[in-house]
Amino acid sequence: MKNRLSPQGQAPARSDIPQLQRRSFLLGSLGVAAVAALSACADQSTASSTSGSSGGSGDTSEIVVAVSALAASLNGVLDGNGISLQAFELNANLQAGLVRNPYIDDETEGCVVQDFNTYVGYVADSYDVSEDGLTYTFHMRDGYTDVEGNAITADDVVYSFERKWASESYSTASWGDFKGPDAVTKVDDMTVQIEIPSAGFGLTFLGLLANLQGHIYSKTILDANATKDDPYAMTWSAQNGGWGLGPYYMESQTADQEMVLVANPNYAYGEPEVKKVTLRVVTDAGTRASLMKSGDVILSEDILPNDQATLAEDSSLTVPVVGDPIEYVDLTLVTNKAPFNDLKVRQAFMNAIPYEQIIEEVYAGRAVLKKGNINPSTKGYTTDGIPDMVYDVDKAKSLLAEAGMDSLDFTLTVSTATQDLVNLCILIQSYAADAGFNVEVEQLSAAEFGTARSGATKQAILYRNRAQVQTPEYSCITFFKPGDDPSSPSRWSDELNDQFWDEVDAARALPDQLSDEAGEHWNAAQTIMVTAAAEIFICAIQPTQVFSNSITGWAYRSENQNDFGNFSIS
């Protein structure tokens, strides 16, 4: 553009410049306008290339999936790159823990969901719990091997915990007082015992083992690639597959473009039916939806709700709906500064949010109201008595008046990476104005937003959230750590917070976390949490995938990612 404008040090004939510029400029402007009008076609090249080797029809042993991005590292939580949808995809397919939640049927035909009340053997064949609930004994699978045929034994379990705790980037916060590798003992090659600090921690302990924090690795393969400076082969494993024990291993990848996963022939639950999965990056959500409509891919991830609603009209496609969606929209009111250090102001704003309109307009009906963040299907637990989320302008005004204000100006911060949430901000801004809240919307890049969230530097932030481990303890306290903890974005700390922790401690003291008694304490804790309005649970979002009806066995998981190992293609 500049070259066209610039004489580059020479003065051309004056009569030539303007005509030349004007002509090129007119052509350029028409071109730009055409590009703008058709900018949705920006990823057409990707689209056409996607329709090549596989896709929506033909070979049932190979599939192509349209994804928004690829994980930068295969190490997940070990090198601090684990909290992203892309990393979750690899967790679900390249890694496996000692146990897992089994799949059970749910609302959408042909789809299953995880049963969060049950844990069954995965890398381990089975497990026993001592009478006092403090010792878990895991029995390894007989003849079980990694991708290269090396036996997986108790040594691999001990090694895996040593490797995690040796990583400086691995956060052990979720494990509480658990002693890590010091608590893991090899009994014999096929048996390993793990001691936990309290019986009440048992359920969350199993949940951690089943999710991204608890994966077991092949010691033999990692040792073969270790160096003196890198004894756990962290550098090598970031970009090379085969050391995990999940249904697939990574065969190849082209950064930011494509990753090829190949079925693990020695997988604990048998070699997957789909032998090869190609994750192809299509950055634009609309194009991913379009590829699904045209049948060029068999599954598209991270589709916008309005596009999902449109695709749901296509009888050859499945847009899954589950009874209890896990991912939710979290509006955190940061309590370490004005104005949201005032409980009345927080409660007023909670009543100024148009929940139903958000579900209908932003999520095209593909979201549900949420009461707290403990999974309602948890045994012994109910949501009875937890306040409903209702848009009530009069109540909002009244509470704001009690706080001594007629109106309030503040900034709501959102990441540019989540367009649905930007739209949601606009809806909140419009409706909350009627209650006296003048909301200014601020957009930050994803990285800046992450820093703002952990640093609690903004007044209010909006993001999607989820608890990976669907146990009451994990869900309830993960985002409410005491003090100036980066994992507690609201920095909630007041009298209500003290009451909250009293209920949490009472629940955790009980050995059976799925008992009615524990459920009552968790219910009380959630009621206090919702009343305090430090985090407002706006709604829970339905799964963001769309896939061909030829897929059966699609599973809704806590990390909202696909388990290709469970797929069958007809």
Add this chain to the structure above:
Amino acid sequence: MRVLTFLKQVPVLSLVGAFALLFFVIFGGMLAPYDPERVVTGALQSPSTEHWFGTDATGMDVFSRVMAGAQIDIALALVVTVVATVAGVVLGIVIGTFESRRGLAGMAGRGITRFLDLTDAVPPLVIGVVIVGLMGATLTSLSIALALIMSPVQARLTRAEVLKVRNDAYVEAGLMAGLRPMQVTFRHVLPNSMRPAIENCSTVFGFSVIVLASLGFLGVGLNPPTPEWGNMISSGVSGVMLGSWWPVLFPALALMLAVIAAAAVAGLLTRLSRGPAAR
């Protein structure tokens, strides 16, 4: 009689373009039937008698936003054009006058010339993203970013003209008549060197609109729900493939018309600046 002659010599499109731009800058907001920053009805309603351009993904009226967006995009581009041209002409005069001299002034002039050449190597959008990243997305920061992007172009045009003009006979005559070099520069060199930059104003204007819209499209423009055409295109683009074309088409058309109008005005300025003989 003179008016009639003038109109005959000027393309009608140029006049229409000029008036259209001014009209929308002044009256764009008033033409909006709804508040352009408020949700007024359901999301993604197709064009109707009630909402001529339909509604976007949040339920805001697209017609109102396109009209209000004209005030932001066009006004900002006008400000940028004036600032970039004034700064560029002054810079061009300074470096054109001093770069061939010896001493500190000459070194500074040559250094600035090389710096301007260097800016050619950096895509304008990258400069815009960096400045907005450092200063935040406000009208001021966007104006500064766009002025910084555009002023080197104007400076180069002026410098090239100064290099030609400074050896003309009338300059030498001025010096021989006893005028000081600065007097000669501002009385004689400046008026005869700024014409290319003036003619280029409308091109700068058009590119400013495009760069502003591009920054909005990249998500580093003004914060939502500010009705800016680039933001509108960016936020609506994902729905186009599946049938929701109206949130994107109308701001894109407005963008196209603004740029064409600017190009038409460029023709007008060019004809006027060359005098009757060229016309």
